[in-house]
Amino acid sequence: MSNPAHTGPRHVAIIMDGNGRWATQRGRPRLFGHHAGARRVREIVETCPDIGVEYLTIFAFSTENWKRTQVEVAGLMSLFRRYITKEARALSAFGVRVRFIGDRVRLDPKLVSLMDELELLTSENTKVHLTIALNYGGRDEVARATKRLAEDVAAGRLDPDDVDEETLPKYLDTYVLPDPDLVIRTSGEARISNFLLWQSAYAEYEFIDTLWPDFARAEFTALCANYGGRERRFGGVKA
Template sequence: MTATQSTAPGPRHVACIMDGNGRWATQRGRPRLFGHHAGARRVKEIVRACPDFGVKYLTIFAFSTENWKRTQSEVAGLMKLFRRYIQKEARDLLAEGVRVRFIGDRIRLDDKLVRLMDELELLTSSNDKVHLTIALNYGGRDELGRATKRLAHEVAAGRLSAADVDETTLARFLDTHVLPDPDLVIRTSGEARISNFLLWQSAYAEYEFIDTLWPDFNRAEFARVLAGYGARERRFGAIRA
């Protein structure tokens, strides 16, 4: 079996579409924001589990460019939750060796939230135990649109030749340019779609769609999914030798 055909021992980079918070709350007769708060607590458990399973990079889909279509009260509640999460968890993330990055378009986010995001990135910039990337006001198509606009600007300014533009060049303009591509993408809640998440980066990722709602996605479930990944054969377009 060749290197490109090997069975992976475990994913180094896991990305999660954290779906099902609202339904989890509704099932319990509680408002949707109750589920989002429960989901935020679950993030902490999964981040802490990553080193034990050899996961170096964890990317989570917190708020998409399409989520602005939700009710004004839910959006406002989510923004408040993001601010609270950063303020509450910053010191623990620093102490536990977690480096935090944010991807997505910050233009539409409020100034206080953006400032907190910047501060958390700077605070944890020397950490290397786990790299936590939070996709906030993120959409894969939006990211590609912003990347190609920056690339076109470089060509127009004469700093880049159009003849030299290829997929490697474009990747340097993506929000995730400092990160490896995800090996495994997990979506909770029983939905089987990728919802505009890491479209470019997940070209060769393995996908796992599970029925568990995100607030119930615990360490044991995480371990089960990772074990299933380890049994897969990744050929990256090649064939069995």
């Protein structure tokens, strides 16, 4: 249960951007930056309980990232397999529950098997809920959800007159998660890049210049503290 006195974000979503530029600045290949970024994830996850963040969702690979070079994509897929294998026990021991969102159809079956195993291994944990968006795109998610909704209507399991804005979220990949309160994008870019389009309708946003491999505990903590000072009206006005 959440602490009712807690004013920080309960759910933070992060667009982890800047790995490639971080590596380029150091004269190293882009994959060097991706490995550095993967190591940064654990620090941020372990910070969450200390600042009251119960849910953390990170954008690891988008449906558009397949457009990158074959070498980079293959390297990222290898990194994901290595990350899951290496971090599984540590995440479970820390009390992290891991979920994956996104379309798994295009992913390598061996990677999908590792994802399934990690979800099962951590399924009883509650300290931090870590969701990893892998082969994820907001538009793709809504399209897949709409298709499933339409199938239920066609099969007579759902009355079209009962469809409203509360219905579609039940078909989204994130149906068991609360909507994000705060979305952070690193690296100086000021766009959301097709991430959690439906869920972030009323989220607060922070676009920061820090490249993801340099995004550390202190800055994460400060951004969450800053969120606590914002007035959130959700379309209404203050009484």
